[in-house]
Amino acid sequence: MTQPVVLHTVAEVHALREQLRTDGKTLACVPTMGALHEGHVALVSRGRELADVVIVSIFVNPLQFGVGEDFDRYPRTLDADVAALAGKAEYVFAPDVDEMYPDRVGGAPVPPQHAGPVGETFEGVSRPGHFDGMLTVVARLFDIVQPDVAIFGQKDAQQVFLVRQMVQTQQLPLQLEIVPTIREQDGLALSSRNRYLSEEERAAAVALPHALLAAAREAEQGGAAAVREAGIRTLDHYPLVRLEYLDLVDPTTFQSVSDNYQGPVTVVIAAKVGTTRLLDTENLERLHA
Ligand code: AMP
Numbered sequence: 001m002t003q004p005v006v007l008h009t010v011a012e013v014h015a016l017r018e019q020l021r022t023d024g025k026t027l028a029c030v031p032t033m034g035a036l037h038e039g040h041v042a043l044v045s046r047g048r049e050l051a052d053v054v055i056v057s058i059f060v061n062p063l064q065f066g067v068g069e070d071f072d073r074y075p076r077t078l079d080a081d082v083a084a085l086a087g088k089a090e091y092v093f094a095p096d097v098d099e100m101y102p103d104r105v106g107g108a109p110v111p112p113q114h115a116g117p118v119g120e121t122f123e124g125v126s127r128p129g130h131f132d133g134m135l136t137v138v139a140r141l142f143d144i145v146q147p148d149v150a151i152f153g154q155k156d157a158q159q160v161f162l163v164r165q166m167v168q169t170q171q172l173p174l175q176l177e178i179v180p181t182i183r184e185q186d187g188l189a190l191s192s193r194n195r196y197l198s199e200e201e202r203a204a205a206v207a208l209p210h211a212l213l214a215a216a217r218e219a220e221q222g223g224a225a226a227v228r229e230a231g232i233r234t235l236d237h238y239p240l241v242r243l244e245y246l247d248l249v250d251p252t253t254f255q256s257v258s259d260n261y262q263g264p265v266t267v268v269i270a271a272k273v274g275t276t277r278l279l280d281t282e283n284l285e286r287l288h289a
Pocket of ligand 1: 031032033034038039040042043151152153154155156179180181182183189190191192
């Protein structure tokens, strides 16, 4: 199977973009931080269905990591990633930090993006500035790649909300496509960070999907408070897991819903297992007040 062509510079991507325009071909972009797994591959496969050519970006973005987070130890496995994309994506864009942020070395400024109030809730509470950094790199990537379609995973629900908000408010000319979460057999969402987990922690990490399942079951009859409570109570069985938040948000605003809310909700959960922070999410069709 043919391996993707690896591009490292903005100039190379611009040349590719020009060529595709001339050839009348559409381009799907899958932004990632590498250490690819089957979740990422599902995004790539969706890209292949929606566009003629797929480019996967692999960039561990320093702007979205806080002090003391895992930027330095985040897995960097470019050769394995490129091999995993053989026959699936035509191109990989793997720039270095100076290429993405030329302003760091005296080049053109990269406009910072601001997530606004939603960026300060949930993930933003324990990761201040994370979403500004994430949006800045996504906007920079869109500007470089100019994709017809950009593909993200539902697992990072707050990220999806904020990217959608940016695309809408800035009227960026691209289609956003969201892919459901790919899970291990026991329900744990695939994540590049799962490799940090010890055997014992890995066994405990199933607490997150179990909590979502308990919440979904309760939602068949219960209201918001009962659903939240059912999810949180599940965590009692997993002493290795420290809950950061479990809440129900209105998918149209990403605000916590009130106890008498009726309608669709997104359940969001974040927890620490050992030193590893894990996220998960589930969309529920509707709550009964
Ligand atoms: P990351 O490399 O972790 O920044 O993720 C890159 C993209 O892959 C994001 O849009 C994630 O939401 C998506 N993604 C990560 N894990 C999964 C998964 N288990 N299933 C589907 N998409 C995922």
